Amino acid sequence: MLHFIPDRASTLSSRSADAMPNRLELAENARLRELVQRYLDRVEEQPQYTPEQEEAFRRRIKELLVEKDAVIVAHYYTEPQIQALAEETGGIVSDSLEMARFGKQHPAQTLVVCGVRFMGETAKILSPEKRVFMPTLEATCSLDIGCPPDEFARFCDQHPERTVVVYANTSVAVKARADWVVTSSIAVDVVEYLDRLGHKILWAPDKHLGAYIQRRTGADMLLWDGACVVHEEFKYRGILELKQLYPDAAVLAHPESPAAVVEIADAVGSTSQLIEAARTLPHKRLIVATDKGIFYKMQQAAPDKELIEAPTAGHGATCRSCAHCPWMAMNHLENLMLSLERETNEVLVDPELGRRALVPLERMLEFRERQLYSGD
Numbered sequence: 583m584l585h586f587i588p589d590r591a592s593t594l595s596s597r598s599a600d601a602m603p604n605r606l607e608l609a610e611n612a613r614l615r616e617l618v619q620r621y622l623d624r625v626e627e628q629p630q631y632t633p634e635q636e637e638a639f640r641r642r643i644k645e646l647l648v649e650k651d652a653v654i655v656a657h658y659y660t661e662p663q664i665q666a667l668a669e670e671t672g673g674i675v676s677d678s679l680e681m682a683r684f685g686k687q688h689p690a691q692t693l694v695v696c697g698v699r700f701m702g703e704t705a706k707i708l709s710p711e712k713r714v715f716m717p718t719l720e721a722t723c724s725l726d727i728g729c730p731p732d733e734f735a736r737f738c739d740q741h742p743e744r745t746v747v748v749y750a751n752t753s754v755a756v757k758a759r760a761d762w763v764v765t766s767s768i769a770v771d772v773v774e775y776l777d778r779l780g781h782k783i784l785w786a787p788d789k790h791l792g793a794y795i796q797r798r799t800g801a802d803m804l805l806w807d808g809a810c811v812v813h814e815e816f817k818y819r820g821i822l823e824l825k826q827l828y829p830d831a832a833v834l835a836h837p838e839s840p841a842a843v844v845e846i847a848d849a850v851g852s853t854s855q856l857i858e859a860a861r862t863l864p865h866k867r868l869i870v871a872t873d874k875g876i877f878y879k880m881q882q883a884a885p886d887k888e889l890i891e892a893p894t895a896g897h898g899a900t901c902r903s904c905a906h907c908p909w910m911a912m913n914h915l916e917n918l919m920l921s922l923e924r925e926t927n928e929v930l931v932d933p934e935l936g937r938r939a940l941v942p943l944e945r946m947l948e949f950r951e952r953q954l955y956s957g958d
């Protein structure tokens with residue numbers, strides 16, 4: 583298997599005995615899943631627009647970006663129309679780490695973050711002097727919902743000897759409680775670094791990503807029991823069946839998927855790393871087990887390759903996300919235009935919490951800068 587996170591250690595450590603959730607945490611899990619489901623039930627059908635309407639939105643957004651000194655910062659999982667417009671207007675389409683770096687470094691005084699809520703909050707924490715808007719503030723994330731700050735704080739209090747490392751897909755309050763914030767493109771490197779220094783890790787919220795990092799680094803990790811509704815639904819058996827149909831295809835998987843899916847993948851990594859894998863792998867066919875929003879940039883990076891969606895709910899069509907994040911899908915051209923025009927959906931962060939969350943976020947960005955500087 584090709585890991586697009588530098589491969590330095592891979593075996594499970596004998597110190598990992600507490601890496602699996604205990605009984606109490608599993609009981610919690612059922613309640614948190616219900617909570618996530620309540621949010622999913624509230625997701626509305628997205629409007630359909632004619633090409634003429636879309637063109638009118640695009641024209642108006644371009645005017646507003648100039649008028650308001652604004653730039654679009656979009657995630658790979660948003661709709662292709664948004665990604666295309668971000669590229670055309672000097673913005674960025676990227677993973678959450680690059681979104682954070684770009685928003686902080688860009689001279690524009692207004693950021694329009696197209697993605698989910700925690701991405702807008704991260705942009706605001708890193709650039710408190712800028713105004714940050716989002717097409718909708720309702721776009722959330724099952725990982726964020728599944729990690730309520732009070733419960734997480736209690737979990738941390740029970741394990742004061744552990745270094746708290748949280749995924750970027752969390753609320754400001756959870757970040758404020760953390761020692762480190764990481765994205766999937768840098769998580770293995772940070773945990774490996776901490777492990778070398780002798781730290782024991784408390785990881786939240788994605789248990790699949792946490793287990794993957796643990797397998798890669800051998801670090802001593804205690805995992806919160808959260809999951810991504812998109813990546814959790816990719817099916818090992820369905821992918822195997824697809825592999826029989828296309829034996830020449832490589833499988834690309836995000837580490838938020840269950841271990842069985844990750845184990846059969848030819849390349850595992852963050853969104854940026856999977857796009858790079860699509861470009862560099864010799865295979866002409868790729869089975870892609872991540873949100874299908876990524877196809878827009880992946881096809882650009884590998885124009886001669888055939889991209890095939892990995893199956894989610896097998897033949898039963900019982901998936902909740904069906905390979906596209908319901909919250910990412912809430913971003914569209916019309917609400918992007920309206921948020922800029924009316925200056926609504928501004929992301930505001932409690933200043934004190936923001937200041938505390940900034941510390942672990944900057945730690946991650948500085949770590950990344952050091953990696954880039956050393957060519958790692």
Ligand code: SF4
Binds near residue numbers: 724751873
């Ligand atoms: S794809 Fe998963 S991790 Fe990403 S925003 Fe949606 S629910 Fe959260």
